[in-house]
Amino acid sequence: MARRWTPRQFLIRRRLRVAVCLTAVVAASLASFGVAARKTVAIEVNGSTRIVQTYAMSISRLLQEQNVDVKTHDLVDSTSGKTLTNHDVVRVQSAYQTTINIGGKQIPFWTTATSVQQLLAFFHENQKNALRVTVNIANVYNQLTGGLVINKKGPVTVIADGKSSIAPNGELPAASILDSKGIVLGKNDRVSVESDNGTTILRVQRVKYTQTTKTVTVAHATRTIVDSSLASGETKVEQQGQDGENRETYDNTVVDGSVESSKLVKTETLSVAIDTIIAVGPEKTETESSGSSSASGSSSDSSSSSSSASPSSSASSSSKSSTSKPSSSSASPSATKSTTRSAAKSTAAATPKATASKSTATAKPTAKPTATATTSTGSSSSSGRLWEPTVAQAQAYAAGAAAQRGWTGAEWTALVWLWNKESGWRWDADNASSDAYGIPQALPGSKMGTNWQYDGAVQIDWGLQYIAESYGSPTAAKAHSVKYNWY
Known part of the structure; x- marks a missing residue:
């Protein structure tokens, strides 16, 4: 017996068809998403490359997933920018700190260079007429900075103790080159590397x-x-x-x-x-002659006596101003003219002694504050990496830091233009209307880091990182600034 068709059966079958279709659509979506989200990415860490499969959507997530430890000053970039896409190449370059000398100013500098010559080239590439830049190696036997190769491309000129010699193998760290020359370093000696017309110079300075x-x-x-x-x-x-x-x-x-x-x-x-x-006689005035005739109840002799011995006389008041104690002659107004005159002489003779003792008291403190001022000045200058730099020093530092990111040529020109427009490369540039501060005009300035108000290196490092994350390059940041008048 055939089953009869009913509306109820129709509803049940329709619901089944809808459920099957929805399941198929969801499954297809998940499959396509999984296929699209799965990426093949190359990770290059300090020159070592490996290929990985990942579902990560961002570079930071990928590095975390692959257990790549990234420090604060390390450089991280990719071929596609901030987002991660299939067939991307993500590069991680570990940074270490060395010391550079810009125009005589010692500056700690974080670099990813693999040799001292490469580090110097960073600065010379963007600054053809830059301030003189040298690299100081604080401890040539240190595993990190002392192990830095001096020059991969050729020989090195070694200057020490007034003598110059050539080290043919530049692919050695400073310690090895100095040992091969028999140069023994004292604990205070300085080792620096500089470039002079294409010649790499390893210089040893004896310090005591x-x-x-x-x-x-x-x-x-x-x-x-x-x-x-x-x-x-x-x-x-x-x-x-x-x-x-x-x-x-x-x-x-x-x-x-x-x-x-x-x-x-x-x-x-x-x-x-x-x-x-020097003692001088009192000046004669008209009031003196008229004062004797109009005196009330005093004889001319007593007037004369009081003018020379009275505490209110010009001589006594002068004595008071030049000595710390009143003279003994001032205490006897009944003395005769001759007594007063001799007492005045003794007062004048006693005056220099009191003055000399005062000079003794004030002479010592005068010189002491000078030493204190010198000490405080020295301490303040060392409290930052690039403390209150000149425009030339700021641009020299930025030239090397930008070149490390590959920003040379048009990119460097765009960066110079951008920060000329924003701050004139002044570390203390303060925008009165927006309160943006510093060379890159950060808003607020405090987000740049410790010593943000005075340290040009802190400002420049933050500004370069901001441009890299927000625009990818200085030329893109400049284009945005031209269009909107801010970046």
């Missing part, structure tokens, strides 16, 4: 620290006092001055026999400067 003293003259001063015993306009040398002497002690840094720098560390007073004291 000495202490020297020298005697300096402290000039004496000349003071004038009023002596009522002298006639008006008359002068008399009461005390002949004499220069003083200080002994100054310096800590010196001696490089290859020449003093490179000196710092004042101590000042001692050997003798105090004694002032020259």
